[in-house]
Amino acid sequence: MTLNVSRVVRISDDALALACEADEVAAAFAAAGCTVERVSSWGMQWLEPLAEIDGQGFGPLDPEDVADVLAGTSAKAIGRIEDHPFIAKQQRFTFARAGKTRPLSLEDYAANGGWQGMEKAREIGPEATIAQVTESGLRGRGGAGFPAGIKWTTVAKAAGSQKYIVCNADEGDSATFADRMVMEGDPFMLVEGMAIAALAVGAHRGYVYIRSEYPHAIAKMEAAIRASAHLVAPFELEVRVGAGAYVCGEETSLLNSLEGKRGEVRAKPPLPALEGLFGKPTVVNNVLTLAAVPWILANGAEAYAQVGYGRSKGTMPIQIAGNVKHGGLYEVGFGVTLGELVMTVGGGTASGRPVRAVQVGGPLGAYHTPAEFHLPFDYETFAANDGLIGHAGITVFDDTVDMSRQARFAMEFCAVESCGKCTPCRIGSTRGVELIDRIRARSARQPDRVEALPQMHNARKVERSLADEITLLEDLCETMKFGSLCALGGFTPYPVLSALRNFPEDFGVDAAKEAAE
Amino acid sequence: MERLQDIIAAHAGREGPLLPILHDVQAEYGHVSEDSVRAIAQALNLSRAEVHGVVSFYHDFHSEPDARPVLKLCRAEACQARGVEALAAGLAEHSRVKVEAVYCLGLCAVGPNAMVGSKVHARLDAAKLVALVEALA
DSSP states (O other), X not given: OOOOTTOEEEEEOSHHHHHTTHHHHHHHHHHTTOEEEEEOOOSBGGGOSOEEETTEEEOSOOGGGHHHHHHTOOTTEEEEGGGSXXXXXXXXXXXXXXXXXOTTOHHHHHHTTTTHHHHHHHHHHHHHHHHHHHXXXXXXXXXXXXXXXXXXXXXXXXXXXXXXXXXEEOOOSTTXXXXXXXXXXXXXXXXXXXXXXXXXXXXXXXXXXXXXXXXXXXXXXXXXXXXXXXXXXXXXXEEEEOOSOGGGGSHHHHHHHHTTSOOOOOOSSSOTXXXXXXXXXXXXXXHHHHHHHHHHHHHOHHHXXXXXXXXXXXXXXXXXXXXXXXXXXXEEETTOBHHIIIIIITOSOSSSSOEEEEEESGGGSOEEOGGGTTOBSOHHHHHHTTOOOTTOEEEEEETTOOHHHXXXXXXXXXXXXXXXXXXXXXHHXXXXXXXXXXXXXXXXXXXXXXXXXXXXXXXXXXOBOHXXXXXXXXXXXXXXXXXXXXXXXXXXXXXXXXXXXXXXXXXXXXXXXXXXX | OHHHHHHHHHTTTOSSOHHHHHHHHHHHHSSOOHHHHXXXXXXXXXXXXXXXXXXXXXXXXXXXXXXXXXXXXXXXXHHHHTTHHHHHHHSOOOSSOEXXXXXXXXXXXXXXXXXXXXXXXXXXXXXXXXXXXXXHO
């Protein structure tokens, strides 16, 4: 057997590739005499571990496949990676380097457009830098969609010698992994984005708050910060590790956590932009927001704003996950339809069964049906259709899903993760679980001992029918939506009500109606 | 307790040192004991109630020791869509391994997923999951 020993094989070393045993595949290539380079992931996750040799892709590989790949007879060849429809149809701004560079190589980063945004910012100065971000139309990618330029302006104008840049890398939503891919695949881009923000608003310290469930991202970010400290000085950066609280993805809760307190939500105002970390003016931005900034500075605000849909400018790294055939990271301009993402790009379900429900925006996002596949991916459109795009995670479910169970899970998740500060979220979520349990059991509820007491004038004395319970659930959701302090309690009604509205049969609503008639 | 004083000293002068200290204490001792809470509170000029409040708030910190190895199984929506609930239901209660629910490991297109220490495992089926648990026992 003759092997070309000089061949360079590129394999990702991000957490997802490692979980799919990329190390074993890399070791097999190395044992066969190849030079193995560990690079970032292309984002074609169903093909991991994916090996690239001279631009050609092979995946998903097992160590046993290596001999066939090197002999040129592998059935797992996918052709040129750049020409693969999943990659070719994307508009990669933030993920332009994905799959192409070694994550911790300063040399690779600089050779592929790195630091150009920072140089530009240093050249044009703080005011013009903020103007670029404002004109680009970049909106907060964490979910709220607040214009980044306006937030930066507020912090820049705030009085105070000490200001902070805080990067929210507490990516807790299910079906989201774009932040993780930035930190594990292109960590210098985040460093650069934060350094530009610091320059623009006059901050000297920055923190990256990363969830503890991401040990690989933590290690890569820490290494990247050490390696690039001399390039971003006098700006100083530090990684802080979360401790397993989902609510710390909410910006004020995150600030409390950074300060070493319970991760309880703060009431706003004061805005963190004016009184944030340790009471100082603070920019809190999501990983994807800060990661978009170097591209905007390097290529100009106009180039960024030209892409997009309506008031949603630029591109969104969309994460397609769950029961889907071709899951992964798909960065494209806003305006692509939900159906195109799920059916054309994602290829439908992995199980081969029909798609029944699609949750957009993580555990606080609404469940949509295929009837809504025409919706363009855009902040305003989804808001107008009782949904949200959030951090742009899409979870696909096939027709075996029980939507009343998903609604129950949404309430249960809120109960587990509530910070406990406000009542609608803390109590409402627990009452919601109990209520959905009764609805699922189709058991009418009798008045309890307290309710039956004669002095309880306002308590209901007769049994509650299924229809009554559903009205009560809608009422509870209303209270949580408008009475909660932050998005955890405030948005939990989205998955619950959308499941109820779009899949009433799973809650026995048809049966209740018939019984009433 | 000497090690505890070293940990506290290592974080002296940092802004907001409590969480980094608690992470190190949890890693060193497997839990944050009453004595540790007392010492940390003393060093940071906080009340014991404040430190206890932080320890009890976060899922990562435990006030009681548990010597069992931990397997974190993702139970969030994307893994649910890929069948994790059936896997979890089929997993017998294990006396020597603690199976904890975690809400998302960020590997959402290749679930069901689990994490042991910092090693992640994807595309689990019943056999792979049982093998992971048995390897820890």
